[in-house]
Amino acid sequence: MAYILSIETATRNCSVALSQNGVTIACKEVSDAGYSHAEKLHVFIEDILQENKICFQDLSAVAVSQGPGSYTGLRIGVSAAKGLCYSLNIPLIAIDTLETLAKKLTVEKGVIVPMLDARRMECYTAIFNAEHEKTRAIQSEIIDEHSFSTIQEIMHLIGDGASKCKTVLTDDRFVFYDEIEFPSANEMGAIAFEKYKKSDTVDVAYFEPFYLKDFMMTSPK
Numbered sequence: 001m002a003y004i005l006s007i008e009t010a011t012r013n014c015s016v017a018l019s020q021n022g023v024t025i026a027c028k029e030v031s032d033a034g035y036s037h038a039e040k041l042h043v044f045i046e047d048i049l050q051e052n053k054i055c056f057q058d059l060s061a062v063a064v065s066q067g068p069g070s071y072t073g074l075r076i077g078v079s080a081a082k083g084l085c086y087s088l089n090i091p092l093i094a095i096d097t098l099e100t101l102a103k104k105l106t107v108e109k110g111v112i113v114p115m116l117d118a119r120r121m122e123c124y125t126a127i128f129n130a131e132h133e134k135t136r137a138i139q140s141e142i143i144d145e146h147s148f149s150t151i152q153e154i155m156h157l158i159g160d161g162a163s164k165c166k167t168v169l170t171d172d173r174f175v176f177y178d179e180i181e182f183p184s185a186n187e188m189g190a191i192a193f194e195k196y197k198k199s200d201t202v203d204v205a206y207f208e209p210f211y212l213k214d215f216m217m218t219s220p221k
Contacts, residue, residue: 002060002196005045005084006188009037009077010069010097011116011160013182016044018052019189026052027186037076045080056088061201063192065183066094068124068138068212069116078209091201093192098126098138101159103187104180110154111135114183115143115161121168123161124212127151140212144168159183 006017008029014037015029028044030036049055064081067074085092101114107130116124121143127136141147143165148155155173157165158180166176195201 002193003054003058004061004063004093004189004192004196005049005059006063006095006185006192007041007045007077007081008065008097008100008183008185008188009041009073010065010067011073011182012070013184014040014044014073015185016041016048017185017189018048018054019193022190022193024186024189027184029184029186031182035070035073037073041076041080045084056084059084059088059090061085061091061093061192061196063093063095063188063195065097065100065185065188066207067097067210068118068140069097071211074209074211078207082204082207085204091196091199092204092207093195093200094202094207095188095191095195096126096134096138097183098124099128099132099134099191100185100187101180101183102126102128102132103191104184105156105158105177107156110156110175111151112156112158113148113162115157115159115165117159117161117164121164123159123165125161138210138212145170148173 008015013031017027062081098114112128126138160181
């Protein structure tokens, strides 16, 4: 019996889920424009375990969103996950944020393109087929009318970066899902369990989030 706690804080959506053998049995999340992850995350973790009568020692592993995404959000999530794994002496599993987002949509044909807003017209993107297998690596790109020009399949665009691209991605190939904005820990359980079974884990001491871009500090206006 493998209980895995999943933590997703890469965007403004702060979420925690508990899964049993790859099936999510509980999830707590809040999407806050103020990024209250530091205040909400540990409360969610304690609540979700108490409500399901699971103690920390029952956990087999902790899964965390590895990025790309918000620098601060990722640091908060990864720090919490590493602390739990170190204190409990259990494995840490890193999950691709865009894969988690892609799992929120099921299609019969075409490709799924999760897009996270990286400000202005830049997005973090990847491409997955209908079986949720990654067919193009994660990259940061500035979206214009020539983006994805080599792909002729129907493209299902999801994430908070997709909606801002409607004015430039006007071809009939593009299908937008405005209701799917952010990744959630709810979809991490199945991915984490497959990694757990293969001992596909990361070093608790040395693991760092995948930021994709360097952190940029700006002065307040």
